[in-house]
Amino acid sequence: MKPSKKGFKISFIISSVVLFSVLMTLLINSFVGYQAEKTSLYSTTQELNRIRSDELSRTTQTIILSMKQTVMASAQYFTKEHSSDEAAQEQLDFLMSTDNLFNSVALVDKSGSLRAISPRNSEIIGQKLTSQASRQALELQKPLMSEPYRAVTNRLIILVSHPVFDTNGSYNGFISGTIYLQEPNSLKKILGEQSAATNGSYYYVVDAAGNLIYHPDPERIGENVLANPIVQKIVAGGGGQGEVNNTKGVSYLVGYSTVPETGWGIVAQTPKQYVDQSTKRLITSMALYSLPFLIIVLALVLWLSHKLSQPLSRLAFIASGLNSADGRSKEIPQIDHWNYEANELYTAIAKAFHIMNKRTEELSFEAQTDPLTGLTNRRTMDAILGLWQAQSRSFCVIMLDLDHFKLVNDTYGHQVGDQVLQFTADIMLSEKREQDYCCRYGGEEFTMLLPDVTEEQAYLLAERIRTCIEGMDCPTGKRITLSLGIASYPNEVLSIQRLFKNADDALYQAKHNGRNQTVVYTNASELTITSS
Structure with missing residues (x-):
């Protein structure tokens, strides 16, 4: 072989x-x-959805302001003109023919009876309106925008009203414009009819009570979705981005914004599964x-x-x-x-x-690494903490949060806001020791991990960072302040979760006490505070 x-x-x-x-x-x-x-x-999907929700929020804000200005101008007309019911009807018809913001407009007298409505509907003229929105407009005698409700026509509507006074200042009733939420309306025209996106993305609008007032599925309009955590943040006046399981149990990457004029919220979301x-x-x-x-x-x-x-x-x-x-x-x-x-x-x-x-x-x-600031990200921070805990190593945690950072974004834009975050990160890196870790915890919140230090040493480092930031002009051209909370491990703390809860409590106390200060959490459940 x-x-x-x-x-x-x-x-x-x-x-x-x-x-x-x-x-x-x-x-x-x-x-x-x-x-x-x-x-x-x-991150990119959440950011794009947040940008989209911001744009839609601005568009919706413009629509709402236009609606309110329209009914206010009409109310001023009826203040000057003592017209008959027919003349009032003609004025409303003229308004409907020249303005497509509302599905219908109506004039109601001070007793709550319908004087005129356009498009004309003789069957309901003279009827007394009993809806909560109508009663509220009559009682308060001021401009209002209602939550969704069922009208006498069984339509799901939103009512935009403005009081009518005569030249002597006597109350004569109100003029209103209505939006039929489940039919073609100005919101749908401006925000667009959503077709089925290939990636499953869509957006919706909720009012200040968590009711759906715009949704690609017409059957869901009027549904209350306050159980959705994102909607809860909107109702609380928040905006931003994140992940959420919606009321149907589907995971989404979302961006959300509020409409300042009404407290409405706009949510743009993409299925996490698609990403x-x-x-x-x-x-x-x-x-x-x-x-x-x-x-x-x-x-x-x-x-x-x-x-x-x-x-x-x-x-x-x-x-x-x-x-x-x-x-x-x-x-x-x-x-x-x-x-x-x-x-x-x-x-x-x-x-x-x-x-x-x-x-x-x-x-x-x-x-x-966090791509914006270059600091250690949350996942790596958790790994470091797990290692130190396994080694029974003592360390301190400093939680840092920029004061009124949302105002920076709202005033100067998110690009400048990002520069402020980078500015803060640079100062943290310049002040830390070689063995310390600087982490971006989320949003405008940062964390520092300090091994083998006392609370007093951690406090001195925190104060150096705080005073440094307070004494320098940030990228906005103005000065910004920082609130800090300190907790130590083990110091009778049995878990990392409890350690961060203590640091977060200290940070909250710093915010509560007026911001721009450092608070140290103690074993006696008391907080050691220094004022700015």
Whole structure:
């Protein structure tokens, strides 16, 4: 039996090792890339939805102001004109023909009886209105915008009203415009009829009580969705972005804004599942695009293995240890040999693994770092805390929160707001010790992890940061202040969750006491405070 050629065995070994190494690196890069891309897409989708909700909020604000100005102008007309019912009817008809903001307009006298309505409906003229919105308009005698309610026509409507006074200041009733929520209306015209988006995204509008007043599904208009956590934040006057499970149990990435004039909220959202699927498709595509190059490299290695002998044996031995325990490929040592092909093969493989290592390190850095400020992100912070807890290491936590940061965004825009966050992060980094960690906890809130320090030392560092920020002009051209809360571990604290609760309580106390100060949480459940 003819023995196997040594060249074939070397080829098999080299091909197997290179394949294993490349596949392992590809898997590592794919995993890290998937996590980084998913995090990036989550953040980008939330931000885009927030921008969209902000734009729709401004549009809706314009519509509402136009509605109120229209009924106010009509009320002023009826103040000056003592017209008959027919003349009043003609004026309302004229208003409807020149303005498409309302589905109908009506004039109601001070007893609550309907004097005129456009489009004309003789069957209800003279009837006394009994809805809560009508009674409220008559009782309060001031401009109002109602919550959704069922009218005498059984329509689900919103009423925009303005009182009518005569020239002597006597109350004569009110003029109102109505929006038929479940029929074509000005809101739908301006905000648009939503078609089924390929990614499942859509937006909706709720009033100040959490009732749906605009939704792509007409059957849901009028439904109360206050159980939705995002809607609860809107009702409380908030705006922003995040993740939520809606009242139907579906996970969404959302951006939301409020309409200042009415307290309405606009929510733009995208199914989280769609973003996950998009990330998987992207990583799969990357792997498929890499496959031909992998095949080419393996074919080249196999071909060269037939031409090499001892040089390739040495290179195969080195390649067998290309992967370390942590999954990162090692640097290939320099090989100087008389065989030109062996040297060329070394150069090609070394370069390929250098690029893969570099990309892996870049993706790993991106996965551990907040992209805006360059600080450690929340996930990495949790890992550090878990390690310190396992080591029974003592440390302090400083929670920092910019005072009135929402006003910065509202006044100067989110781009300047981002610059203020970067400004704050730079000061934190300049003041920390080498062994300390600065983390972005979320929004305008930051966290510092200080190992092996006393509360007094943590307090002094916190005060340096606070006074530094207070004494410098930030990117807005003005000064901004910072509130800080400090808690220590273990200090009788049994869990990291409780530690952060203590620090958060201290931060809340700093806010409650007037902001721009540092508060230290103590074991006696008392708070040590310093004023600015």
